[in-house]
Amino acid sequence: MGDPRSIDAEIKALVRIAPDAILRLAGIDVPPGHVVPADVQVSPAKHDADNVFCVGADADPARWALYLEYQLHPTRRELARWFYKTAGLTVQLQRPTVLLVLYLKRGRNRRFPAEYTAVGGPLRNHFVFESIHLWEHADRIRSGELRELAPLLVLCEDNPTQETLALERDLLLSSTDLPRSERADLLAIAVGVARRYFTQEVLKAVFREDDAMLLKDTSWVQEWMQEARTEGRTEGRTEGWTEGRTEGRTEGWTEGRTEGETHAARLLLLDILDAKFGVLPESVVHRVQEADETWCRGMARRVVRADFLAELGLE
Amino acid sequence: MDDALDIDREIKALVRLVPQALFRLAGINTHGLPIFPADVPVDQPQHDADSVFRVGGDNDPAGWALHLEYQLQPDSRELKRWMFKNAGLSLQLDRPVLLLALYLYRGKRRTFPGEYVVRAGGLETRFTFSAIRLWEHAERIRTGDLAALAPLLVLCEDEPTLETLETERQLIQTTEGFEPHERADLLAIAVGVARKHFTMEALELVFREEETMLLKETSWVREWMHEAEAQGAQEVILALLQSRFGQLPESVVERVRSTDEAWCRSLARRVIDAQSLADLGLE
Numbered sequence: 001m002g003d004p005r006s007i008d009a010e011i012k013a014l015v016r017i018a019p020d021a022i023l024r025l026a027g028i029d030v031p032p033g034h035v036v037p038a039d040v041q042v043s044p045a046k047h048d049a050d051n052v053f054c055v056g057a058d059a060d061p062a063r064w065a066l067y068l069e070y071q072l073h074p075t076r077r078e079l080a081r082w083f084y085k086t087a088g089l090t091v092q093l094q095r096p097t098v099l100l101v102l103y104l105k106r107g108r109n110r111r112f113p114a115e116y117t118a119v120g121g122p123l124r125n126h127f128v129f130e131s132i133h134l135w136e137h138a139d140r141i142r143s144g145e146l147r148e149l150a151p152l153l154v155l156c157e158d159n160p161t162q163e164t165l166a167l168e169r170d171l172l173l174s175s176t177d178l179p180r181s182e183r184a185d186l187l188a189i190a191v192g193v194a195r196r197y198f199t200q201e202v203l204k205a206v207f208r209e210d211d212a213m214l215l216k217d218t219s220w221v222q223e224w225m226q227e228a229r230t231e232g233r234t235e236g237r238t239e240g241w242t243e244g245r246t247e248g249r250t251e252g253w254t255e256g257r258t259e260g261e262t263h264a265a266r267l268l269l270l271d272i273l274d275a276k277f278g279v280l281p282e283s284v285v286h287r288v289q290e291a292d293e294t295w296c297r298g299m300a301r302r303v304v305r306a307d308f309l310a311e312l313g314l315e
Numbered sequence: 316m317d318d319a320l321d322i323d324r325e326i327k328a329l330v331r332l333v334p335q336a337l338f339r340l341a342g343i344n345t346h347g348l349p350i351f352p353a354d355v356p357v358d359q360p361q362h363d364a365d366s367v368f369r370v371g372g373d374n375d376p377a378g379w380a381l382h383l384e385y386q387l388q389p390d391s392r393e394l395k396r397w398m399f400k401n402a403g404l405s406l407q408l409d410r411p412v413l414l415l416a417l418y419l420y421r422g423k424r425r426t427f428p429g430e431y432v433v434r435a436g437g438l439e440t441r442f443t444f445s446a447i448r449l450w451e452h453a454e455r456i457r458t459g460d461l462a463a464l465a466p467l468l469v470l471c472e473d474e475p476t477l478e479t480l481e482t483e484r485q486l487i488q489t490t491e492g493f494e495p496h497e498r499a500d501l502l503a504i505a506v507g508v509a510r511k512h513f514t515m516e517a518l519e520l521v522f523r524e525e526e527t528m529l530l531k532e533t534s535w536v537r538e539w540m541h542e543a544e545a546q547g548a549q550e551v552i553l554a555l556l557q558s559r560f561g562q563l564p565e566s567v568v569e570r571v572r573s574t575d576e577a578w579c580r581s582l583a584r585r586v587i588d589a590q591s592l593a594d595l596g597l598e
Contacts, residue, residue, distance in 0.1 A: 011365075011385050011419070011467075011508075012365065012366060013500065013503075013504055013507075014463075014464070014466055014467070014501075014504050015365075015366045015383060015385075016366070017463070017497060017500050017501065017504075018463035018464065018501075019366075019368055020463070021461050021462075021463035021464050022383065022417075022464075023368075023381070024460075024461060025417075025447060025449075025452055025455075025461055025464065026381075026415055026445065026447055028370075028381070030370055034370055034371060035368045035369070035370055035381075036368065036369050037366070037367070037368055037369075038367040038368060038369045038380060038408065039367065041361055041362075041363055041364075042361065042362045042363065042364060042399070042400045042403035042404055042407065044403045044406045044407050050326075050327060050330075051327060051330045051331065051352070052352065053334055053350050053351065053352055054350070054351050054352075055348045055349070055350050055435070055436065056348035056349065057349065060348065062346070062348065063348070064433070064435035064436065066338075066343070066435075066436070066438075068330060068337070070326050070330075080402070080405045080406055081406065083402045083405065083442075084399075084402035084403055084405065084406050086398075086402070086440060087395070087398040087399040087401070087402040087403070087442075088359050088399055088402070088403075090395045090398065090399065090433070091359060091395055091396060091399045092359060096433040096434075096435055097433065097440070098433050098434075098435050098436070098438045098439070098440045099440050100341055100438060102337075102340075104326070118379070118405065118411035118412060118413055119379070119411055119413075120370060120379030120380070120381065120411050120412075120413040121370070121379070121413075123381075123413040123415060123445045124413075124443075124445070125401070125411075125412075125413055125414055125442070125443065125444050125445070126441070126442070126443040127402075127440075127441070127442050127443075128439075128440070128441045128442075128443075129440050129441075130341070130438045130439065130440065132340060132341055134340075137340055140340070145339075146336050146339060146340055148329075148332075148333035148335075148336035149329070149333070149336050149337075149340065151329055152326075152329070182332065182333075185328070185332050186329070186332065186333070189328055189329045189332070192328075193326075
């Protein structure tokens with residue numbers, strides 16, 4: 001055969017002219033007029049994978065990648081997206097990519113899909129992937145073999161109790177072979193997951209004051225705060241919660257959240273002022289630290305046009 | 316659970332923090348290879364499928380689509396791209412999209428894949444699709460059951476002869492049910508495919524003058540001639556670039572192959588004064 005590229009135009013033209021013949025070739029029985037050509041361009045929107053790990057360096061011929069998705073409740077409509085992301089990562093990372101789906105909670109669900117099937121006429125495509133049911137591994141977590149996954153223990157039980165939380169905490173705090181910062185991060189995650197199930201009082205009863213101090217220094221919480229500031233997001237749940245705890249406040253989660261939002265807004269405004277005017281007088285810092293979120297937002301808009309702090313009424 | 320989305324942040328942080336635990340959970344053996352996170356958005360540039368057909372209307376719940384890829388010689392490097400295009404089309408068209416690989420020529424090959432499998436670390440991901448070997452259906456073409464595919468008969472035989480071409484011609488000219496313009500298009504395609512195997516003299520023996528005149532009128536041949544012009548110009552430019560700068564990177568060859576004749580002409584003028592591929596914006 002000659003150059004394969006050069007026959008492409010002929011084949012495409014033929015398929016365009018005689019789609020019915022191609023369908024019959026494949027044993028597909030479709031009434032005439034039911035088949036219309038569609039756009040051949042594939043350009044779907046950007047999608048984010050949950051987690052991806054590359055195994056082996058780029059130059060290693062044995063390199064591969066693990067692409068991880070996790071789900072609380074099995075949702076079939078995600079399957080096509082997982083298929084797409086697996087395929088996209090395979091092309092993009094230039095390494096074989098394996099999809100592993102981690103089903104987090106059994107609940108009342110009976111089916112946890114491990115394949116995506118497309119059916120059309122007599123044709124059938126299968127995309128088969130790996131999956132794990134977390135609850136089936138609960139004993140491995142409890143026994144300490146997978147103690148790093150202790151923050152997820154609460155998901156493994158249908159009716160988690162305060163004892164589940166206490167076990168999580170014990171598993172994490174007794175893992176003295178893990179670096180302190182890692183234990184702190186895991187503890188923060190455990191609180192984050194558990195707060196979906198338990199009241200603040202229960203959490204406080206299990207995760208004590210010294211845990212809270214530990215939490216405040218976690219890289220994870222720091223990163224979370226940084227993210228909230230950088231993206232201008234006004235979430236700040238953890239900030240609020242951590243501050244609320246260390247200051248001995250008794251407000252509920254909602255107040256903690258507002259507190260977090262304000263905190264993030266103040267820090268962001270201070271960053272902006274600092275970038276624009278250089279080192280700020282103590283009085284200005286103090287004024288900002290007293291302000292609420294609305295004030296911070298209004299001030300941020302005015303900073304753009306101001307040449308001096310005085311124009312903003314800050315000096 | 317009250318809010319499925321809300322837990323995402325914690326799980327992501329956990330997995331990023333202790334990937335080894337996750338690997339142990341799944342029983343994955345990395346054989347000592349290092350692990351590093353690569354949380355990247357899936358954001359691929361546009362790819363083109365060979366052909367796509369919708370079956371059934373937009374609101375038909377039984378609607379689906381056929382995604383066709385064809386190959387002269389099986390090239391397993393293409394498999395992952397087929398999977399990517401198929402998966403992208405499934406999202407884009409929001410209906411089941413069935414990939415059908417059409418292998419056109421047996422040659423000396425023995426395997427014609429109908430799946431793309433990744434095995435790593437004890438895990439496996441598998442994509443299975445339908446595949447057709449054209450030569451296994453040669454008799455259906457010859458008997459007229461699939462007369463519209465007559466232009467491909469030449470691919471079904473290891474050693475096609477002038478008789479093969481004559482059979483193609485007769486199938487196209489005598490089978491009932493084709494409109495005149497369809498016959499012209501099919502003849503044009505038959506000549507296009509056959510010219511890879513036969514000399515012009517051989518083609519002229521089979522496809523006679525009146526047919527050649529007919530061919531010139533087809534929209535498809537005009538398109539084909541434009542393509543041929545572009546292809547000719549590309550070859551010239553590639554030769555010019557090679558003689559000027561030596562062995563060309565694959566990316567430059569691909570770039571040139573995607574251009575039209577006008578682009579080639581404008582580049583040709585600049586090649587002379589350029590000191591490097593970068594001067595031409597090609598690197």
